[in-house]
Amino acid sequence: MIIQKFSVNNHPIQTLLSWVTSNEIAIPEIQRPFVWDASKVRDLIDSLYKGFPIGYIIAWQNPTVRLKDGSSSKGKKILIDGQQRITALMAALLGKEIIDKDYQRKRIVIAFNPDEMMFEVSNPAIQKDKRWIADISKIFAPEFKLLDKLKEYCTNNPEMNEEKILNAFDSLKSIINIPVGLIELSPELEISEITEIFIRINSSGVTLNQADFAMSKIAVDEKNGGNLLRKAIDYFCHLAVEPDFIKQLKENDKEFTSTDYFQKMSWLKDDRDDIYDPSYTDMLRVSFTSKFHRGQLQDLVALLSGRDFGTRQYKEEIAEEAFNTLREGVLNFMNETHFKRFVMIIRSAGFIDSSMIRSQNALNFAYILYLTLRELNYNQAKIEQLVRKWFVLSVLTSRYSGSPESQFNIDIRRVYERPEEYINNVISAELSDTYWTIALPQSMDTSVASSPIFNVFLAAQVKMNDKGFLSKDITVKDLLELKGDIHHIYPKNYLKKQNYNRGMYNQIGNYVMAQSEINIAIGDKEPEKYFSELKKQCETQAAKYGAIIDIEQLKENLKDNCIPITLLYGTSVTYEDFLKERRFLMANKIRNYFELL
DSSP states (O other), X not given: OOOOOEEEEEEEHHHHHHHHHTTSEEOGGGGSOOOSOHHHHHHHHHHHHTTOOOOOEEEEEOOOEEOTTSOEEOOOEEEEEOXXXXXXXXXXHHOOOEEOTTSOEEOOOEEEETTTTEEEEOOHHHHHOTTSBSOGGGGGSTTOOHHHHHHHHHHHOTTSOHHHHHHHHHHHHGGGGOEEXXXXXXXXXXXXXXXHHHHHHOTTOOOOOHHHHHHHHHHHOGGGTHHHHHHHHHHHHHHHHOTTHHHHHHHXXXXXXXXXXXXXXXXXXXXXXXXXXXXXXXXXXXXXHHHHOOOOHHHHHHHHTTBOTTTOOBBHXXXXXXXXXXXXXXXXXXXXXXXXXXXXXXXHTTOOSGGGOOOHHHHHHHHHHHHHHHHTTOOHHHHHHHHHHHHHHHHHHTTTSSOHHHHHHHHHHHHHHSHHHHHHHHHHHHSOHHIIIIIHHHHTOOOOTTOHHHHHHHHHHHHTTOBOTTOSSOBHHHHHHTTOEEEESSOHHHHHHTTOOHHHHTOXXXXXXXXXXXXXXXXXXXXXXXXXXXXXXXXXXXXXXSSOOOHHHHHHHHHHTTOOGGGGGTOOOOHHHHHHHHHHHHHHHXXXXXXXX
C-alpha cells in the first residue's frame, strides 16, 4: 500500500500571507537579499491579474520535538520553495520592505493603469501621471475605500469610463482571493527524501541546496539564536568580499552590531585578501564538518531539528546542543587568527592569487583540517606542513570534485581518529611513483589553461622563486601578481600554419609565464629560430629577448621553466616529442615541490 508523504491544499493568497505575517509559516529568505529584480515582481502581479497560475508553494512541517520536561512541541512550517514569490507578493501587495544585495532595506513599488489594465514598476514619471495608481499596495491597505478612490480617479481623469475603472479595481483587489496550491511535506520525511521530492516537483529541475535548507532551519529557530547565527554567516561572507559593507551594517542592523558575532568579524573591514572569499555554503560546511566530524549537511539539518540517530526521535536537548556546537564552529571559522594563518599557509604553498585556485572545496577541507589539527593540539609547524600537503594533493587529484560531501565525510572521520597516519597513507597511495612518472604527465595532455595541474606547476615556480620565461630579474610570482602573460613556447600562429588545431597549440605543456615585452619580441617565430638567437645574444651580449646575456643563466632559466635544453642547440624535435618531454619535466618539478612542502 502506498503511503502518501504529503498533502496538497489550495489556500487564498491572503491566507498564505497572513500565515507568513503571523509567523505560522517561516520564510527565512525574507531576512536575506531578494534576488528578483523589480520587473519580475511586476510580471508576477500581472500573471495573477490575468488569471495565470504561479505554481505550487512547498512547505515542510518541522518534526514534533520532545521537550526536556517530557511534553511535546509541534514544529513550525518552513517554506522551502516559493520564498521569492511570497516575498514578492508581500512587497507588492502589503508594501513590505525587501533587503537588496547591499543589505539595504528598500521597497519595490508596483503601479497599475486601470484603463489599460497593465502594471509597471513605479517611477517618478508614473507618479506624476494621473492615469496611474502609483502604488498598488495602497489598494490592499485595510483603510482603503474603493468608492472614494474611484471618485478621485474619475475626477482626475474625466475621459475614463467609470464602470471600466471600477471593474479594473475590483479585479485587482480580487488577486488576494486567488487560490495557490500549498504542498505540505510530512515531518517524518528524511532530508534526502525532501530533496528528491523537491527536484521531482520543481519544473525547472532546480536542486534543493542542502546548505540553503540548513540555513533556513537555522534562521527560523529564534529560541536557540538561529536568526542571529544565520546573519553572522551571511554578513561575514558579504564582508569578506566587500569590506566597506561594514558601514551599512552599522547603520542598518544595530541589533546585530551589538553581538559578539560582529566583534569577531570586525577585522574584515581592513582585509583585502581574496585568496579565500567563502560563500555561506563554504562557511556552513567548514563550521559543521570541523565541529561535528560529519561531512553531510543533511545530518546538520537533522541535528538542528533534535534528531536522535539512535532512537529516531526528536529531542529538545539535542537541538540545543547542536546549535551551541555549530555556534562554536562559526566563531572558530571567523576568528581572525585562525583565518589569517590558514590563508598564510595556502600562500606559503605558492598559491598567491585567487585565479590559481579553482576548487573551493579543496580550500574548504584544508581549512577544516587546519581547525581540526588545532583542536587536537598539534603544533603550528606540523599543522602548516600537513595542511599544505593535503591542499596540494586535493588539487592535483581533484579529490573533492565528484561527490564532495561523501569524501568530506570519509576524510574528516579518519583524520579525526588518526590525523598524521591517515594523511601520510593517503599521500603514499595517491601520489605513488607511478602517479609522478606516468599518471601526472598523462593528465597534462589538456588544453585547459585553468587546469588545476598547471596552477600547481605555477605554485611550484612561485615556491621555488623561479624567474619568468627568459626574464633575468622578474619572477613568476611577480608576473602572477601583475597578471602577466601566458606565453606559447611554440607560438600559436606558427603551429596554426603547421595545421595544428586549438586543442594542440593550447596544450598546457606549451605554456610558460612571460613578460609581455618578451612575448611580443618572440611573436610568431619558430622555436628553432628564436632559440638560436637566444644563444647568439649570450655570445654578442646584445639582448633581443629579455635581459639574459649569460649562457649559464639562460640554461638555468630554461631548467626552471622545464624547457628541454635541446632546443637551445637546434636539435630537431617534433612538437609532439617536445610536449612529451616537457610534461615529464613539469611533473618532476611538481614532485620536487611537493616534497619541499
